[in-house]
Amino acid sequence: MTGDEGSGMREEFLAEAQEIVEALSRDLLIVDQAQKEGRVDPQQVNEIFRSVHTLKGIAGMFGHSAIGALAHGLEDLLDDLRLERIALTPEVLDVLFEGVEHFQRLLQVDDGAEAGIDFDAFAKRIGQVLGAQGGGRSGDPLAMLDLDDSVLSVLTEYEEHRLRSNVESGVGIYRVRLRLPLLSIDSSLEDLKARVKPVGEIITYLPSMEGGDAEHIELVVLVASTESLRALGEAIAFEDASIEPVARRGATPVPPRAPTMTHPENLAAPPRVPVETRHEMATPVPPAGQNVSFDQLSVRSVAKTVRVDIEKLDHLMNVVGELAIIRSAVVRLSEGLRNTAGLRELAIDLHRINRGFERNLLELQNGILDVRMVPLGQIFEKLARIVRQVAREHGKEVRLVVAGKETEVDKLIVEELSDPLMHIIRNAIDHGIESPKVRELAEKPPVGTLALNAYQKGKHVVIEVEDDGAGMNPQTLRETAVRRGLLTPEAAAELTREEAYNLIFAPGFSTKSSITEISGRGVGMDVVKTNIARLGGVIDVQSEVGTGTKFTITLPVTLAMINALLVRVADREFAVPITAVQEAIVFEKRAIRRVEGREVLTLRGATLPICRLDELFGLGRPQEPDRQFIVVSEVGARRMGFVVDELHGQQDIVIKSLGPSLQKVRGFAGATDLGDQRVALVIDVPALVEELASGNELGRITAGGYS
Amino acid sequence: MSDELVSKTLMPGSSSPVVAGRSELAKSTEVTREFLAFELGSENYALPLASVREILKPPPVTGVPRAPRDVLGIISVRGRITTVIDLRRRLNLEERPLSKASRILLVDREDEIIGVLVDRVHQVYRLEPEEVEYSNVMGSDASDHFMGIGRPRSASRSARGAHALDDHSILILLDPIPLLRR
Known part of the structure; x- marks a missing residue:
């Protein structure tokens, strides 16, 4: 193996392990919350066990012994926890949270010694919480349940335990049969879990030999619930689902017989709730080997997702940007052709093809943007x-x-x-x-x-x-600002309440x-x-x-590609993100009023502060044009009108950041390549609005000055 | 010179010994032998060849309001937004409009490629150690971007281009890292 392959695999491992640890931490928080409310969520505890178990597995595979050892230690604790041999106490939770912290540190430094984790001490802590609690188990109520031995034999230790404890506490056990499409099996199962959760607990899923075909699989699901059959049926409400209770037998176990679920009428139980009438078919519970094919199913669906480096998406987005530039070049060309005698038809064809190109380009763009989105x-x-x-x-x-x-x-x-x-x-x-x-x-x-x-x-x-x-307290904030030398007492006294709150964003304020x-x-x-x-x-x-x-x-919502309004100010082109633009209006110079030294307009009954971009940016020009426009922006609760000379229409642009040497320049979100070697600055409207709206003493503090 | 060099990548990719052109640049006499000479006003300057990635004919430059004074603006180099500085302004020389001979050198400055506007590009010189006087010639007051003086003994020997130096010329050698520091 070359070094490169090794590091690629290592990255793969780290990424996967990171995901597992995040899931682990998420589940742990849910359990923690439940514990505080006096509940224990056995499914969630089991999820945690499984996460740690998986982590141990992949750590072994990739030779990460520190993570493996840590997972191994926690696995024992969790196994006892999920089998309820020990109780979920705050002490146990602390150990588990500590474990997650250790995992995270290990993933960052990739070496136990560097992480500074005392594994012996941690192992001792696990031993302590284990030792502090002893557990015992009692007789087997499962024999009372009218379940075939072949079902019982394929239950995992944990599933068996859950089944037992539900039977012991008198919770009803139901058998739900579902036919699910293979393609969406994962989401269907998630859906099922979500539907069952409020009314009961899923003990296990067992794939059935029957009822499946190339595209479908039939599952038998054991559900524990205190709800009535009807309520459960309504909660699950899956197409093709049938539900029946699993009867309890007398104390003496009856000899194993043919699968009971095919003969509900034999049991002193209510009839199945036909969510939909379906074929009554013998459903022999599959042998243990059948579980393997079920695992394969989930492996297959996992393989449908890929991790992608965000830089690759950025690259694709750049390519889309370049394509958009090429497209506009083609548009210009076809417009030129249209005016050339004899080439009109060609121009029309070109135009039509270009429209198709545009449509697909847009779809491509949206597709890439969609991939970048995460909850x-x-x-x-x-x-x-x-x-x-x-x-x-x-x-x-x-x-x-x-x-x-x-x-x-x-x-x-x-x-x-x-x-x-x-x-x-x-x-x-x-x-x-x-x-x-x-x-x-x-x-x-x-x-x-x-x-x-x-x-x-x-x-x-x-x-x-x-x-x-x-x-x-606004007064305390004002006093602090004065004490820190950020404001004079007079300036501080003039601040409105809102401005006083905004002091907390000033550098050097605490x-x-x-x-x-x-x-x-x-x-x-x-x-x-x-x-x-x-x-x-x-x-x-x-x-x-x-x-x-x-x-x-x-x-x-996104940074990669935005729709922008192109404007011209003093012979320079700027792009204004359309998300920040409310409307563009003709500038009525006569309507300008000066309030407190600032230019304002009245727009539909509300005051609109005006900002002349040429002045703000210090762009000189021989003479102000007769006709100008105002781009009305709204950011948060603040509105601002930017005076521009020309409106050049909308365009999708890829924002590219300015280099490190221009990082300190305020007011621009970046620049964009418009093609034809033209580059336009993208105006950072929120920053400008912010800067201008706080055009008093405070503004000068928070805007950080111009560089 | 000039036109053959223009737009031709001198140091393609990252395989160039740019690393050697970094912090040790001013001290290392071993590596820094090749210099790209260019003209700025009445003087000839030179940057280590390893630090120059490319030479461009100036495209339209978009000015950046509120930027430091010596920033001429930004250009797009194959999609990458690149800051261009006017070296005349940075070195406090008298300003002059662009001419046909003006060129932008793309210079590697550790974390960023910076465009550097110069009046005219001459040629590459390979200087032997005895042809270079290091910065202490100017005493301790010299700016830290001043690396030394180059005296190509037979300047005309290597020059087949039109703008070769005459025998009395000197090259002001510049260290790109402090020169282009923000």
Whole structure:
């Protein structure tokens, strides 16, 4: 094996292991939450066991002994846990969370010694929680169940345990038969799980020999539920599904006989609920070997997804951009031909072909954009872990409420969003949410709530982080700004409430004088704001003393290709992302009024501040054109009108970043190649609106000055 | 010279010994022997050949408002947005409009390829150690981008191009890293 292959495999392993550890962490949080509410979710515990088991497997395959050993140790603990030999206590959870942390550290440094993990100590901790609890098992109620031995013999130890404990606690056992298309088996099973979950628990799925064909497979699913047969039937409501209860026999086991499910009428049980009448067919429970083919099914569906380096997608997007440029060249050519005598027909043909090309190009573009989209849930899970950790470190009780995790955003945005969000959340727990004692004094519930809410709004995604903590006092903020030398006392006194809140985004501002380990890591809210602005987004803060604080982040859905309005100012071309454009109107110079030294217009009854781009950018020209336009932009709650000389229509553009040497230049999101060697700067509307809207003392602090 | 060189990639790809042109550039006499000479006003300058990726005829340059004064603007080099600096401005020389002979050198500066506008490109010189005086000739006050003075002894010998140096000419050798530092 060459070194290259080795590192490729290693990357593959790391990527896969990372995914498993993330899933593990997600499941652990769910279990943790359930445990706090006094429930134990056995399915979730089993998922965790399986994740660790898989991790152990692939670690062995790729020779990562440190991860393998760690997984092995945890596997034992989890095995006892899922078989309920030990109880799920906070101590056990702590060990499991610690395990996840270790996994993550190992994945980062790839070597146990470098990670600085004391495996012996950790193994001892596992031993302690295991030793602290002893478990015992009692008699076998399974014999009471009218289930064929061949079914029982293929159940795994865990499934058998779940079946037993459900029977013991008197929960009804049902047999559900389904016919599922092979192609979508994974999603169908997920669907089934989701439907069963509120009403019961799935013990096992067994593929059946019957009822399947080349495209379908028939499954027998054992479900434990306290619901009635009818309620269960309504909850599952799968096409082609049939449900029947598994009867309980007398205490004496009857001899094994032909599969019972074909003779429901023999049992003192209600008839099957025919979700749809279907053939009554003997369904011999398959031998254990049948499980293999079922595994193959899932292997096959796993192979349908591929991991793609985001750079490859960027490259494809660049190619699409180039194609779009070629397309416009062809359009120009065909327009030229149309005016040439004798070539008119050719021009029309060319035009028609080009339209087809355009359509397909658009589809290609949308396809690539779609591949880049990932649900925000990915980072929300990471954040949930942070919340737990930070809350514990600070002795605070925090409940995280998440909504909209399915909201999709460009992968790059998601990556870049994780740090700013993490920082906001740390701040919210550290500075916002009070300790349980303080909260009780304030007559608030001792457990603080942190809400993470995401939703799509047009071509933007909005993420809100809201806490029900102490809130911020504008007066305290003003005083701090003066103390830090950011503002004069006079300037501070003039700030509106909203402006005072925005002080937290100023560099060098921090309200808490003690530097805690978490919030005081050298990055402030100014960095958060800059990072979000870099993604083409804005952040706003609202607060109420005693009630809480809410951060609202508004982001574009994608960064790769955007539709832009091309404008001309003083003979230079600029692109304005269409997401930031509300409308374009003719500039009525007579309608201008000056308020507080700023030019404003009245547009449909509301005041619109005006910004002359030529002045803002210092672009000289012999004389102002007679006719000009205003591009009306709205970012968050702020509107701004940008004066431009000409409107050149819309175009899809690929935004390319300016080089490191122009990184400090504010007001541009990048540049785009328009073809014909023409390059246009892309105006960063949120940054400009921000800069202009806070055109007072505060603005000069937060905008960071021009370079 | 000039036209054969224009738009021809001098140092294609990353296989060029650019690494040698980095931090050790000013000290290493072994590697830095080849220089690309160009004209700026009345003086001749030269950059280590290893640091020059390409020579372009200037395409239309898009000015960047609010950029530092010596930034001429940006161009697209095969889809990559590239910052172009006006070397006259950076070296505080008198400004002059573009001429037919003006060229943009794409120079590798550690983290970024920067376009450098010069008046005219001459040729490549291979300098022997005894043909180079290192920066201490100018005393300790010299800027850190000033690498030394090159004195090609028989300048005309290697020059088949039109703009060869005469025997009295000197080359002001520049170190690209400090020269193009932000």
